[in-house]
Amino acid sequence: MLIATGTLTRQSLAGKVVLVTGAGGGIGLEAARALLWLGAHVIIAEINRRAGQAAEASLASEFGRGTAQFIHTDVGDERSVNRLASQAARDFGQVDGVLNNATLALLGAVQSVPVKDWDASYRVNLRGPVLLARTFLPGMLARRSGVFVCVSSTGAAFMGAYETFKAAQVHLARTLDDELQGTGVLAFTIGPGFVPTQTASSSIPRLAAMMGKPVEELRELLKPHTISVEAAGAGFAAAIALADRYRGQEISSVQALLDAGVELPQATQEPVSTSLTSEQIAQALALCRRVRATLAEQSAGWKQRSILNSSGSSGRSSNMLA
Secondary structure (H helix, E strand, C coil): CHHHHCCCCCCCCCCCEEEEECCCCHHHHHHHHHHHHCCCEEEEEECCHHHHHHHHHHHHHHHCCCCEEEEECCCCCHHHHHHHHHHHHHHHCCCCEEECCCCCCCCCCCCCCCHHHHHHHHHHHHHHHHHHHHHHHHHHHHHCCEEEEEECCCCCCCCHHHHHHHHHHHHHHHHHHHHCCCCCEEEEEEECCECCCHHHHHHHHHHHHHHCCCHHHHHHHHHHHECCHHHHHHHHHHHHHCHHHCCCCEEEHHHHHHHCCCCCCCCCCCCCCCCCCHHHHHHHHHHHHHHHHHHHHHHHHHHCCCCCCCCCCCCCHHHCCC
8 A cells, every 4th residue: 555655654543533525435435545554443424325335345355344434424414414423423432533525526617507516516515524524623622632634626717616615625724723723623624636536537528628628738737736546545644644744734645645755656757958057057046045035034924914813823834825
């Protein structure tokens, strides 16, 4: 397993219970696999019964019975989330981490996507995380320990009905970070990058047509941002294990993997000319130092501009200029 090649151990999350929404397949299933390798118990909160049952059986065959449990859940339905919480409490006692992986990805121009589809996207991509926060944060606060992870996505045109609500998860996590300071409960956001799941791969031809680009051109544009399904899921799991360093931030699966000592294969690139003179190199270094100094100055200024509180040290400095 990819997660096993880094510095984290099989005791990193021993005794912890992590709830992963949408873990019936794709990134969620790979996140569940990596979390189990790290020693956690996993709750598979999945709306598709067949996928959820298959995921539980697959994980049981790999890690043993009882290590992962499927609980049928509609994250956008409050009663369903309450039933999830009741069964989790009965079977596991508590939930130590929530990973908001469930998603509904829609394509189309803003003015063309029906309002009912916008509502459906909101229901899964924002209402769901809010319901999960309302349901599971009180227990974490009482124990003064826990991790709440949102999953973000920002990018191309014709994906507004999806990415508007995924971007809102970033703000949700930042708001929670401010509200949870000093409680021992951590909130942050992670983005997987482009992951060639079955759904994502099948969407490329449609998206290319909407953008007026050849399919292969779009694939080439996505290539530098592409990581495998296993890598994306392993990054999610690694981020939970390393949650202390990510409080209030928006990070990526690649960043979490690198922090966990996992080396990813480098994408094949065209040879880059290195025939620069020493003078050109010196000029480039000087420009880099000036840019870095400017960014540091602006970041420090933004930290002091909070109107309602003085939480400038909330760990969000890497996002202040976004």
